Amino acid sequence: MQSQSGRIGSQMRPIEVVDRLGRWSSGRGPLYVLLASRLRTLIDDGQLPPGVLLPPDRVLAGALAVGRTTVVAAYDLLQAEGRITRRQGSGTRVTGVPTDAPTEEAPVDPLFLDSLEARDDDVLLAVCAAPGDPPPQLAEAFARIAPELGQIADDIGYYPYGVPALRQALADRYTVRGVPTRMEQVLVTNGGQQALSLLAHALVSPGDQVIVEAPTYPGALEVFREEGAVLRGLPVGLEGLETAVRERRPALAYVIPTYQNPTGAVLSALARQRLAAAGVPLIEDEVPADLAFPGEPSLTPIAAYGDTVISIGSLSKSIWGGLRIGWIRAAPPLINRLARLRAVHDLGGNVPTQLAAMHLLPLLDAPELHQTLKARHDHLHAQLTEHLPSWTVPPVAGGQCLWARLPYGDGTSFAQTALRNGLAILPGAGLDITGNSRPYIRLHFRAHPNSLTEAVTRLTKAWHAYHPPPTPTHPRPTIAI
Structure with a gap:
């Protein structure tokens, strides 16, 4: 299959990558950061589409006339962000920035751009934590x-x-x-x-x-x-x-x-x-x-x-x-x-x-806002406690989210199962650069109680159907302390 912006599933020749990079080295900062920034833009704009194999670091370094460590460091940054994957024997592949739910080969898009607008399907959105309607x-x-x-x-x-x-x-x-x-x-x-x-x-x-x-x-x-x-x-x-x-x-x-x-x-x-x-x-x-x-x-x-x-x-x-x-x-x-x-x-x-x-x-400062928040928090927490007792879901004293830890598996792969059951949720991996929140998902309680009840129904159905992958969906980021 061909693409106007690249050849999906094929390896890009170094000269093609160089042409699309343009004047990547102009600007402030270390060369590897500037290179990563330009590659990030090309990925996000679709000029390096998901599935494309990038040149090996040594080959790209020669084409750009930079040290191999510059390319390696740039690739490491993009891998930590989930925009590329690097596997021994498989090379460096673009995963892209998806606008909907994650797939096994794609990283989580933390902003879930698609979820900021109303959908015309039957998917419930438990992603964007904001009031469901204006007062x-x-x-x-x-x-x-x-x-x-x-x-x-x-x-x-x-x-x-x-x-x-x-x-x-x-x-x-x-x-x-x-x-x-x-x-x-x-x-x-x-x-x-x-x-x-x-x-x-x-x-x-x-x-x-x-x-x-x-x-x-x-x-x-x-x-x-x-x-x-x-x-x-x-x-x-x-x-x-x-x-x-x-x-x-x-x-x-x-x-x-x-x-x-x-x-x-x-x-x-x-x-x-x-x-x-x-x-x-x-x-x-x-x-x-x-x-x-x-x-x-x-x-x-x-x-x-x-x-x-x-x-x-x-x-x-x-x-x-x-x-x-x-x-x-x-x-x-x-x-x-x-x-x-x-x-x-x-x-x-x-x-x-x-x-x-x-x-x-x-x-x-009006009491109505705070009372509504508390009531919806209590409703969602009670539903989760009843239907998913093996999960760890600490109550909170304010805000808009519950941070739920799964007893096994990881949030990214579970989010895929949840979407197949009509619920879009936010995996913890997209919120944590250290890679330590993979067992978590974020659930918000800003929706109406009947919507929260339906969300837990779909969440429970998804959990019963969930089969975690044998290994984490994405490699652990290296850019962290």
């Missing part, structure tokens, strides 16, 4: 701002920093939570994902090391990889960060301190102070922080303990995913730099949406 207050908020829009005059509507009133409201919210904040320290973004993208672009160069939790939010891993970062994993809570900073000199560290995605862990005040003093720019992802169950204590953000801490937040997980409102809290010089970057891409966010967000911020 009625959303329509009410847009109705309330209609008079405000009608009164706007002498205003071109471009706000790279965000609408000032919303920036001030977010600053006030941080101040109330124990982090004195001025409006100049806040940038409004199109969701938390754009906040991460802007920060990664501003703070990470190809070859820079970035310390992340293992496991962690997969969207963050993809953002850092896009910038050519070398990811290093530490246990949840970044235990050992101080040592890693001394030995690795990373450019950045990333942590989810409150209701961690996917484990639901919460860092103590002492642990937060320790991270703030570690001596490295630290991104604290507070997107799940507003998802506490009733009665849970409010914890002070890490930003209260250090000036080098950068906080991000979002309304997408608490209100609705279609409400693309996120933000960054940081020192004013960094906010200014990020605003310049942001202006290059979209000049500014949607003004009506930001005005509506002003009326929706109080929902973050």
Whole structure:
């Protein structure tokens, strides 16, 4: 079978790979990182399609006039990401980045792009942890701002920093939570994902090391990889960060301190102070922080303990995913730099949406949100305990996910069985660069109770039909600590 972008199942001649690489060595960073970055782009764009055999490292090194270690290191990075496989006697094969469920030969796509849109089949989605429908207050908020829009005059509507009133409201919210904040320290973004993208672009160069939790939010891993970062994993809570900073000199560290995605862990005040003093720019992802169950204590953000801490937040997980409102809290010089970057891409966010967000911020503290979260968590946990008693599924005190450990097998191969039974789930392998989360899957409890019940029914059917492979589906990544 032929492809416009390559010959599936055949080995590409070195000259073909060189032609498609183009000016891969232009840029900042070690050569192997630049080479891996360019190959990654070719794979993700389909110019090196799944099934293609890449040239052996020694042959490609000769064609590129670089050392063999450069190609080996680049291949190792791509293998750690799951974009290629390397097997003795079989060569180096592109596995690609699938947009649906994993297959035996393909890696997990952590973002599950297909799952961000409604499907026209009967597959239940237990992948994207976000509210299943918008609250009625959303329509009410847009109705309330209609008079405000009608009164706007002498205003071109471009706000790279965000609408000032919303920036001030977010600053006030941080101040109330124990982090004195001025409006100049806040940038409004199109969701938390754009906040991460802007920060990664501003703070990470190809070859820079970035310390992340293992496991962690997969969207963050993809953002850092896009910038050519070398990811290093530490246990949840970044235990050992101080040592890693001394030995690795990373450019950045990333942590989810409150209701961690996917484990639901919460860092103590002492642990937060320790991270703030570690001596490295630290991104604290507070997107799940507003998802506490009733009665849970409010914890002070890490930003209260250090000036080098950068906080991000979002309304997408608490209100609705279609409400693309996120933000960054940081020192004013960094906010200014990020605003310049942001202006290059979209000049500014949607003004009506930001005005509506002003009326929706109080929902973050409304009891209805937290009561609903607790009820759905309890429902899913009870269903799993009843129907899958051999699984290990610790309850959590907030957030949106349960981190389930399978008694045998691995999450990636089980996800294939689950999909055949009408359920899309997220395997742990796509969330953990150290390879230590293969026995896990992530399940979210944001859906309606009847949908959660149906999901467990399909999950149980899949588990009874599951036959694990004799070996792990993918090789253990080597880029980790």
